[in-house]
Structure formats: C-alpha cells, structure tokens
Amino acid sequence: MRGPRDSDNTGRPIELIGVPFDGMGRQGAQARAPAALRSAGLETAIPAPVIAPGDLPVPAPVPTRSEPWGFLNQAALLAMISALHKRVAGAVAAGRFPLIYGADCAVLLAAVPALRAVTGTAGLVFADGHEDATPLELSHSGEAANMEIALLLGLTGAPLPAELRDSLPALEPGAIAMLGPRDEPYRADLSIPTVADRIWLRTSEQVSGAPAGTARQAVERVARHAGRWWLHTDLDVLARSEFAACGAPGEPALAGGLNWLQLTEVVSEALGAGGCCGWSVSVYNPELDPGDRAAARIVQLVADAFRGSGFR
Numbered sequence: 001m002r003g004p005r006d007s008d009n010t011g012r013p014i015e016l017i018g019v020p021f022d023g024m025g026r027q028g029a030q031a032r033a034p035a036a037l038r039s040a041g042l043e044t045a046i047p048a049p050v051i052a053p054g055d056l057p058v059p060a061p062v063p064t065r066s067e068p069w070g071f072l073n074q075a076a077l078l079a080m081i082s083a084l085h086k087r088v089a090g091a092v093a094a095g096r097f098p099l100i101y102g103a104d105c106a107v108l109l110a111a112v113p114a115l116r117a118v119t120g121t122a123g124l125v126f127a128d129g130h131e132d133a134t135p136l137e138l139s140h141s142g143e144a145a146n147m148e149i150a151l152l153l154g155l156t157g158a159p160l161p162a163e164l165r166d167s168l169p170a171l172e173p174g175a176i177a178m179l180g181p182r183d184e185p186y187r188a189d190l191s192i193p194t195v196a197d198r199i200w201l202r203t204s205e206q207v208s209g210a211p212a213g214t215a216r217q218a219v220e221r222v223a224r225h226a227g228r229w230w231l232h233t234d235l236d237v238l239a240r241s242e243f244a245a246c247g248a249p250g251e252p253a254l255a256g257g258l259n260w261l262q263l264t265e266v267v268s269e270a271l272g273a274g275g276c277c278g279w280s281v282s283v284y285n286p287e288l289d290p291g292d293r294a295a296a297r298i299v300q301l302v303a304d305a306f307r308g309s310g311f312r
C-alpha cells in the first residue's frame, strides 16, 4: 500500500483552472469565484510552480431547465464540461497537477472522465456535505451539482446528452470514497436514497473525530481500485459557522460539519498520497462573502494543504 508521503511533489507544476460557472444559472454568484479567489491572492499563495493559462470560457447562464435532457443551465453546463475535460486531460497528460477552482460539483463530470481518458482508470476522494447522488429522473431542480456522483457511477437511468453519454459511467463503486456527508434530512425530504450501502463513506462526525486517519483510509481504499484518482472538496463539507458563503437562497443549512483545520488535514493527507492527480475546490459564492473573509480563508486552505503535502 502506498504511504501518505510516497509521492514526490517537488517541482510538480500546478495548473490553475478557474471555472466561472454557476450551476443554478444565476448571473454572477459561483461564476465570480475565480476572480474573487485571485483577488484574495490565490496564485501567489501556492508554494509551488504555477501555470495559469486563464479561466475556462463559459457561455452566459440561463436559470431554467431545458429539454430534452432536463438539466438546469444546460447549454452552459455542457459547454463547461466539454471545455474542462480538454483542459484537465491536457494538464494531466503533460505531467501537471490541475487545480480547478470556482463553479460547483458538476466540474467532476469533466475531471473524472478526463483522468480516466488519459490514465485508463480513475478514482475519486470526495469531501462534501451532501452525497450528490440524486438520479436525474428523481431531480426536482435539474441541477447537475446534486447528481454528479449518480452520473459518474451510472446510477441514473435517464437518457443523457453526448457530452456525458460518451464518457459515463466513469467510476467503479469501489473507486470512490466519500468523506463528510451529513445530508440525511435533505435526502429524506426528496426521497433520495443514500449510497452508503453501495460505496465507502464516512460521515461528517466520523471524519471530524480523526480527519487525517480517515482521509488515509479513504485514499487506501480508492488506491486499491484506481492507481490514479481525483480529489474534490465541496466547501459545504465545512460547518456553517466556519463557512457560510455558499448555497441556494432559502436552502436550509445542514447541522454539523468540519472546521477549517480538519478540512486542511483531510486535503493535505490526500494531496500528499501517491496517485492524486488533481484537485477541485467548489461552491464558493463571493456575493455571500462581505469583506472577502471566506475568500482569504479558502486561499489559506489551498496554500496550507499544498505546503503540508510536499509541493514546493
């Protein structure tokens, strides 16, 4: 089994990929995250060589669902997935480490298939307050960021557009480890079944009790099935008292959650493990961040986690 410090990250270039996309189709909101995080010093805070070719081009948002597939903000979503897939595949093939920042968990619909396309296999270490495994046919909102795990695992029976059909499913159930969900009340309201009976999952409470050790278990689990894997952090894995700059208007906050130090430990452990090929940090909405304090804290998380895992 690979140890947590087996990878040599010295001199490994980090390719910054800003994704100005809002899955709900709002003007601004999560689409403003890349610019806000750069203003907060993201590029200079990373303690390693950085390549920043510019944000992904994303079409204007539309806050409604579209036929025939039924996704919210569908045209921008599919364009984002196609463009991001190319960017991630290019970065990984060139030996760089892609860091996707901005947008929401729908970025995984590009990142995981791109990793699989380049390396032949893909795993996912997934830290999120929600399971994000709503099948498309049960979705009330059409928001891809509530369904990406179901899509990646092939748990959805609905017909899919070519951008997704050609690259999904992209994950074996054994190749994903989920850290931090606490969304039972949300799923109960919508009658969405849990995936805890089908995949390796540790709840928010379990992770906060032993963040680094639980992350190490997650990595070992995924590495058994996929030698190359992606790391994802939906910042709503954090407690509301730690991070409140996310979510939909009127969306009830989930109880519990990690603190920043616990999340830093989880991410450092994963980044330092052999096999981690890229990282995404999503759901930050600068419009809910008066004074830019959350932006500064996210930048600190990124800097601390890279430093703690041997990038230099």
Ligand SMILES: [Mn+2]
Pocket (backbone or CB within 6 Å): 105, 128, 129, 130, 132, 145, 234
């Ligand atoms: Mn999520």
